[in-house]
Amino acid sequence: MVSRRKFLIGGACCAAGALGLPKISFASVPGDKRFVLIILRGGMDGLAAVPPFADRAYREVRGPLALPEPGRAGGALALDKFFGLHPALAPLAEMFRSGEMAVVHAAATPYRERSHFDGQDLLERGGGGANGAFDGWLNRALGLLTAEHKPVGLAIGQKIPLVLQGKEKVSSWAPQVLPEVETSFLQRVDYLYRDDVLLRTALLDGLRSENMMHEALGEGGPQASGLRPRIALQTAAAAAAAMLRADAGPRIAVFDSRGWDTHANQGAADGQLARQMRELGEAVATLKRELGAVWKNTAVITVTEFGRTAAVNGTRGTDHGTASASFIAGGAVAGGRVIADWPGLEKRKLYQGRDLAPTTDLRSLLKALCRDHLEIPERDIDKIVFPGSGGVRVLEGIIRS
Amino acid sequence: MAERTTSYLAANRFGLGARPDEAAVIAEPKQWLLDQLRENALPSVLKKRPATATIVRELRSGNSGNKNERRRMARRQMRATAIDEAAAGLRAAAETPAPFVERLVFFWANHFSVSAKNPFTTAFVPNYQREAIRPKLNSRFADLLLSAVSHPAMLLYLDNAQSIGPASRAGRRRRRGLNENLAREILELHTLGVDGGYRQDDVIALAGILTGWTVNVRGERADGSFQFRSAMHEPGKKRLLGRVYGEGLAEGQRALRDIALHPATARHIARKIAAHFISDAPPKNAVARIEKTFSATGGDLQAVFRTLLECEESWSPKLQKLKTPQELLISTLRAAPSRISSEQMLQALTLLGQVPYQAPSPKGYPDTADAWLGPEAMMNRIEFCHAYASRLPVSRSPLAVLEHALGPLAGKRTRTAVARAASAEEGLALVLLSPEFQRR
Numbered sequence: 001m002v003s004r005r006k007f008l009i010g011g012a013c014c015a016a017g018a019l020g021l022p023k024i025s026f027a028s029v030p031g032d033k034r035f036v037l038i039i040l041r042g043g044m045d046g047l048a049a050v051p052p053f054a055d056r057a058y059r060e061v062r063g064p065l066a067l068p069e070p071g072r073a074g075g076a077l078a079l080d081k082f083f084g085l086h087p088a089l090a091p092l093a094e095m096f097r098s099g100e101m102a103v104v105h106a107a108a109t110p111y112r113e114r115s116h117f118d119g120q121d122l123l124e125r126g127g128g129g130a131n132g133a134f135d136g137w138l139n140r141a142l143g144l145l146t147a148e149h150k151p152v153g154l155a156i157g158q159k160i161p162l163v164l165q166g167k168e169k170v171s172s173w174a175p176q177v178l179p180e181v182e183t184s185f186l187q188r189v190d191y192l193y194r195d196d197v198l199l200r201t202a203l204l205d206g207l208r209s210e211n212m213m214h215e216a217l218g219e220g221g222p223q224a225s226g227l228r229p230r231i232a233l234q235t236a237a238a239a240a241a242a243m244l245r246a247d248a249g250p251r252i253a254v255f256d257s258r259g260w261d262t263h264a265n266q267g268a269a270d271g272q273l274a275r276q277m278r279e280l281g282e283a284v285a286t287l288k289r290e291l292g293a294v295w296k297n298t299a300v301i302t303v304t305e306f307g308r309t310a311a312v313n314g315t316r317g318t319d320h321g322t323a324s325a326s327f328i329a330g331g332a333v334a335g336g337r338v339i340a341d342w343p344g345l346e347k348r349k350l351y352q353g354r355d356l357a358p359t360t361d362l363r364s365l366l367k368a369l370c371r372d373h374l375e376i377p378e379r380d381i382d383k384i385v386f387p388g389s390g391g392v393r394v395l396e397g398i399i400r401s
Numbered sequence: 402m403a404e405r406t407t408s409y410l411a412a413n414r415f416g417l418g419a420r421p422d423e424a425a426v427i428a429e430p431k432q433w434l435l436d437q438l439r440e441n442a443l444p445s446v447l448k449k450r451p452a453t454a455t456i457v458r459e460l461r462s463g464n465s466g467n468k469n470e471r472r473r474m475a476r477r478q479m480r481a482t483a484i485d486e487a488a489a490g491l492r493a494a495a496e497t498p499a500p501f502v503e504r505l506v507f508f509w510a511n512h513f514s515v516s517a518k519n520p521f522t523t524a525f526v527p528n529y530q531r532e533a534i535r536p537k538l539n540s541r542f543a544d545l546l547l548s549a550v551s552h553p554a555m556l557l558y559l560d561n562a563q564s565i566g567p568a569s570r571a572g573r574r575r576r577r578g579l580n581e582n583l584a585r586e587i588l589e590l591h592t593l594g595v596d597g598g599y600r601q602d603d604v605i606a607l608a609g610i611l612t613g614w615t616v617n618v619r620g621e622r623a624d625g626s627f628q629f630r631s632a633m634h635e636p637g638k639k640r641l642l643g644r645v646y647g648e649g650l651a652e653g654q655r656a657l658r659d660i661a662l663h664p665a666t667a668r669h670i671a672r673k674i675a676a677h678f679i680s681d682a683p684p685k686n687a688v689a690r691i692e693k694t695f696s697a698t699g700g701d702l703q704a705v706f707r708t709l710l711e712c713e714e715s716w717s718p719k720l721q722k723l724k725t726p727q728e729l730l731i732s733t734l735r736a737a738p739s740r741i742s743s744e745q746m747l748q749a750l751t752l753l754g755q756v757p758y759q760a761p762s763p764k765g766y767p768d769t770a771d772a773w774l775g776p777e778a779m780m781n782r783i784e785f786c787h788a789y790a791s792r793l794p795v796s797r798s799p800l801a802v803l804e805h806a807l808g809p810l811a812g813k814r815t816r817t818a819v820a821r822a823a824s825a826e827e828g829l830a831l832v833l834l835s836p837e838f839q840r841r
Contacts (some may be wrong), residue, residue, distance in 0.1 A: 042823035116823050159794050168404075181787050185827060189783060189834055192818045197835040198770060205776035261823035267424070380519070 001328035042261030046324030074269030105340035108358035119305030135166025241290030296331030321355035372399035415499035444493035457625035488743030495734035512766030542700030543661035566635025594669030634726030729775035799828025824836025
């Protein structure tokens with residue numbers, strides 16, 4: 001396996017050494033606020049991450065995906081009397097308790113189709129429809145920050161995500177290793193090769209010899225330990241924190257996480273999705289730990305292009321849905337609550353009879369971040385950052401004043 | 402058959418993989434290919450590459466420091482040259498509007514394979530493809546054979562440069578002898594083939610004929626060029642495959658021309674060509690037709706490939722040939738162009754197991770699926786395709802890439818898998834990994 005690691009990635013702006021600081025100098029944003037956006041690609045199952053355990057229809061609708069009640073083994077961690085948190089997200093539960101984390105639930109962008117590409121596009125462009133902005137909302141927001149020494153934005157990963165693309169120059173940093181191939185991707189390759197004896201045999205032999213087979217194809221068997229270490233998201237979080245913490249460093253960082261498109265063998269308290277969530281929880285914990293004193297001025301938001309179906313599908317997973325949950329965490333957050341206009345999970349309350357219905361526009365959270373944390377004037381937010389969003393109310397009181 | 406299908410087959414099976422806007426505009430697929438071969442244009446990225454004489458001069462001119470210093474510097478220089486040449490060749494292949502030419506360069510360079518197995522050969526091997534193989538693509542097979550065998554890279558790689566006729570002036574003086582390596586590989590690999598009906602006597606005879614074929618590397622005027630040294634040449638007549646040859650360079654060249662026209666050569670080359678383009682188990686009819694043209698035209702390569710393109714089996718919509726790592730890399734660069742560095746291209750080929758100039762034997766790199774699809778190799782392909790798709794700076798619509806790369810060759814399952822991908826990067830990785838893209 002060692003030979004794989006030598007495929008060097010270009011495009012890094014950092015000095016040698018795993019987490020060296022960029023050589024470009026950055027401006028400081030007024031008030032020294034920091035913002036981290038984590039894009040969860042694939043459609044995170046909000047009902048699994050933040051289960052409404054007290055909703056009467058929860059257990060029936062979710063079937064085998066339902067978590068045990070709070071207090072039971074593998075049960076949800078209670079956030080309040082109605083909502084819980086998936087046990088794998090334990091670090092976030094702690095932040096919730098200390099008032100540093102909040103959830104915005106049953107939220108979605110205006111997008112109502114179910115294509116990943118288009119959904120992520122809309123999520124990152126920040127547009128309300130097909131009026132076609134060609135840049136990302138966060139890049140536009142950057143343009144409205146201090147004009148002195150740019151850039152202040154940092155993309156962590158192999159390339160600059162759409163949300164940061166645009167007129168404003170941003171920097172990028174990538175770890176010098178290949179991104180791991182996720183289990184969900186290998187499942188897709190398996191599907192791709194289903195009719196091809198030659199390739200499928202080679203794939204299965206390859207997986208077997210790398211000990212990944214059980215995980216990838218969801219077959220029963222011992223939990224494989226010593227699998228490919230999931231360092232990718234941790235590395236990004238640690239790098240973001242190191243750079244954001246520096247006096248002369250960037251102020252806004254974006255990185256993404258893949259593998260959330262759990263169509264098959266999603267698992268409930270354990271399994272594929274639980275592993276994803278554990279990684280996410282640890283990444284946010286790493287941000288808090290490594291940002292140190294600066295955490296009190298930081299806000300971290302997770303977004304995803306859409307949620308997933310409320311009911312399980314025929315392959316023990318879920319399909320593309322609509323509303324999901326977003327986390328906002330950080331010392332700058334007025335947390336300790338789940339913000340949701342809860343639509344309910346009875347079948348007639350589900351969107352198109354299948355998905356958690358969206359009752360909040362996700363942009364209301366993002367606008368609150370722009371107005372109250374980044375201190376961008378509201379009229380500029382409505383005109384430039386999220387054009388056409390005049391009708392979307394800013395979520396009040398989510399940022400500590 | 403649908404015109405669109407043959408255009409895509411032309412670009413993928415005979416070309417090196419369709420670039421955006423390539424397959425859609427091929428009006429006459431066969432003619433498109435034959436025109437490329439007839440013109441045999443040199444890609445512009447290769448026009449400024451240094452000649453062997455220049456390289457040798459530069460290596461010899463390093464005078465600073467002691468012998469070890471010089472050797473180290475020379476090694477570094479040669480390594481840099483090799484990387485540059487290999488990368489230039491890959492870039493030419495990725496960008497060329499005449500991919501059939503580049504495919505044939507790789508094919509013949511692999512047929513007449515040389516490897517950089519020691520520092521000495523490393524100096525000459527990178528230029529071999531460009532100097533010995535490329536100019537003869539549209540000539541006769543005999544011309545190509547002579548060009549390959551006379552190049553210093555081949556003479557050094559297969560030890561002919563030091564082969565001395567035992568009865569020659571040098572042989573009598575030094576008691577050094579014949580090296581059969583080149584002669585055997587010419588008969589076994591390059592021409593007649595292992596079942597071509599030659600015997601050990603023929604190997605020895607050919608080895609004797611080729612003595613004196615060496616490389617000019619000593620003295621003031623050393624420039625790494627071919628040199629015939631009569632002092633090393635075995636005197637007397639030699640009997641090879643039933644014919645008699647006299648002494649000297651011209652007789653040696655005549656012998657090679659005769660070997661090139663031997664009926665077993667026609668059969669061997671025809672099979673190799675059909676196996677490369679059509680299937681690991683090439684259809685007998687196609688082989689027979691190509692063999693017939695080869696014999697009838699004295700090995701006219703343009704006629705030979707015209708016949709290949711006239712075989713029905715050449716245009717079967719069933720994609721039977723698995724892409725080698727090099728083909729996978731190049732077709733990926735063509736389908737989804739990006740600014741990739743020389744180092745990254747070579748690291749990809751290292752990961753995938755096909756490093757330029759490092760074929761493990763004179764047989765060259767294999768062409769068959771079972772050679773390239775072990776379990777580790779499969780995981781490496783997945784890793785390469787996934788990584789390449791992840792680092793493309795501009796997100797391309799995977800369905801658009803699927804369309805321009807494969808068009809009607811893409812099947813339903815692949816289309817579905819790509820459409821359902823969780824992100825654009827994942828979709829693109831699935832295009833590259835699809836059974837239709839992994840083959841041609």
